[in-house]
Amino acid sequence: MDTKVKLLLVLIATVCVNAVSYRDYKVYDVVPKTKEDVSILKNLLEENKYIFWSYAVKVDNVVKIMVAPEKKDDFEKYLSSAGIDAKLVIEDVQRLVDAQLQRPVSRSQQEYNWDYYQTLDEIYAWLDKVAEDHPNVVSTFEIGTTIENRAIRGIKIDYKKQERPTIGFLKGGLHAREWITPATLTWIVNQFLTSEDTNVRNLAENVVWHVIPVANPDGYVYTFTNDRMWRKNRNRANFTSCAHLGLNDDMSNGIDLNRNFGYLWMTTGASQDPCTQTFAGPTAFSERESVAIANYIYSLQRQGNLVYYLGFHSYTQLILVPYSHVGGADVLSVPNYGDLFEIAAKGAAKLTERYNTPYRIGTSADILYEVSGSGFDWAKGQAGVPVVLLYELRDLGQYGFLLPADQIVPNSEEVLDSLVEIDRVTRQIGYYHYQNGGQILKTSILLLVSAMLFVL
Numbered sequence: 235m236d237t238k239v240k241l242l243l244v245l246i247a248t249v250c251v252n253a254v255s256y257r258d259y260k261v262y263d264v265v266p267k268t269k270e271d272v273s274i275l276k277n278l279l280e281e282n283k284y285i286f287w288s289y290a291v292k293v294d295n296v297v298k299i300m301v302a303p304e305k306k307d308d309f310e311k312y313l314s315s316a317g318i319d320a321k322l323v324i325e326d327v328q329r330l331v332d333a334q335l336q337r338p339v340s341r342s343q344q345e346y347n348w349d350y351y352q353t354l355d356e357i358y359a360w361l362d363k364v365a366e367d368h369p370n371v372v373s374t375f376e377i378g379t380t381i382e383n384r385a386i387r388g389i390k391i392d393y394k395k396q397e398r399p400t401i402g403f404l405k406g407g408l409h410a411r412e413w414i415t416p417a418t419l420t421w422i423v424n425q426f427l428t429s430e431d432t433n434v435r436n437l438a439e440n441v442v443w444h445v446i447p448v449a450n451p452d453g454y455v456y457t458f459t460n461d462r463m464w465r466k467n468r469n470r471a472n473f474t475s476c477a478h479l480g481l482n483d484d485m486s487n488g489i490d491l492n493r494n495f496g497y498l499w500m501t502t503g504a505s506q507d508p509c510t511q512t513f514a515g516p517t518a519f520s521e522r523e524s525v526a527i528a529n530y531i532y533s534l535q536r537q538g539n540l541v542y543y544l545g546f547h548s549y550t551q552l553i554l555v556p557y558s559h560v561g562g563a564d565v566l567s568v569p570n571y572g573d574l575f576e577i578a579a580k581g582a583a584k585l586t587e588r589y590n591t592p593y594r595i596g597t598s599a600d601i602l603y604e605v606s607g608s609g610f611d612w613a614k615g616q617a618g619v620p621v622v623l624l625y626e627l628r629d630l631g632q633y634g635f636l637l638p639a640d641q642i643v644p645n646s647e648e649v650l651d652s653l654v655e656i657d658r659v660t661r662q663i664g665y666y667h668y669q670n671g672g673q674i675l676k677t678s679i680l681l682l683v684s685a686m687l688f689v690l
């Protein structure tokens with residue numbers, strides 16, 4: 235055979251083999267009713283034969299489990315023999331994947347909008363365009379590069395150019411498959427620049443915002459080109475056989491970046507097995523993405539008063555308060571836990587007002603599962619950022635990571651509502667004040683005058 239033809243065939247074969255298909259994969263809702271049910275499901279989770287969409291296996295919690303078509307019968311038989319109900323909720327996962335990849339045909343390619351999910355290239359091109367359109371307010375930045383040589387890029391919004399400003403940091407896309415998070419953050423950036431709502435304007439202009447929509451660019455690209463359900467980065471340094479878990483060896487080509495940060499690394503809710511979804515890496519901060527984020531946070535702290543570190547993930551509709559390894563009374567190991575709880579609770583209540591979307595709040599250990607080595611726990615425990623929260627965005631699992639694109643805008647609107655409220659409460663508690671808000675000045679003068687009158 236001609237070498238060129240051979241090469242071409244190999245190339246075609248590679249392309250075909252690479253893209254993982256979820257055709258006829260099923261998703262079941264399973265609700266453990268007893269502690270015995272929980273331990274049966276936890277064993278299943280560890281065996282890795284089936285793909286758990288969430289790791290929160292607790293009594294009365296809905297656990298979503300994805301099952302390959304050829305394992306369907308085994309799965310159903312096993313659960314029914316254990317006396318656990320499994321309700322089929324998604325017949326064909328690939329159908330949802332295809333729907334999410336759909337591009338509107340009628341729209342001009344130039345026009346960026348939020349009725350479909352953007353690729354990394356589209357997001358980066360948009361950041362450049364926004365910076366070009368608002369040269370006095372917006373600039374782009376790069377915090378580092380990935381193992382596949384992609385830039386980790388962000389956008390800075392600075393209206394007032396103050397000496398030592400109040401700073402907020404927003405980060406999405408640390409987990410590759412959580413597509414709603416970059417979409418939400420770019421939507422919010424757009425609102426910061428274009429909204430005419432007074433509250434949004436205040437929030438946009440009185441804080442210098444540093445926004446990284448896609449903190450894991452390699453993984454994000456991989457979810458478009460190869461495997462929609464990919465979560466980790468794409469570092470191949472720990473490549474190994476995943477036969478012991480019955481998985482494709484490619485599973486070992488990545489580190490869970492939200493287990494790789496250097497705060498209580500590898501103490502709970504993380505794994506040393508490269509074939510798992512929560513592989514924490516060989517050492518803390520072994521990964522370029524986590525190092526770049528940590529360094530950037532320190533640089534922001536040198537530039538001004540870094541008040542906010544808000545991480546965005548999906549799904550489950552939660553606002554998590556650090557630390558992720560503590561529950562019950564131990565939550566108070568965070569010195570300002572009470573403040574953070576109040577800020578999160580009021581933010582969540584405001585979020586719910588718009589579309590009645592319920593959100594829960596608490597530490598991950600209390601309402602999700604124990605975790606260590608996450609970015610937001612590091613931001614609190616090591617970097618000492620005052621207001622550190624983690625969003626788990628829509629939905630509750632009906633679509634999970636495959637949230638239909640028509641939910642991008644309503645999801646983002648309610649999140650922005652909560653940010654406005656979070657900022658209001660944060661200032662009210664006294665973490666910072668808008669530097670030159672007319673209202674504060676007027677109030678101060680009034681107070682001063684009344685105090686003088688009182689003294690006189």
Ligand SMILES: [Zn+2]
Pocket residue numbers: 408409412492547548
């Ligand atoms: Zn996540």
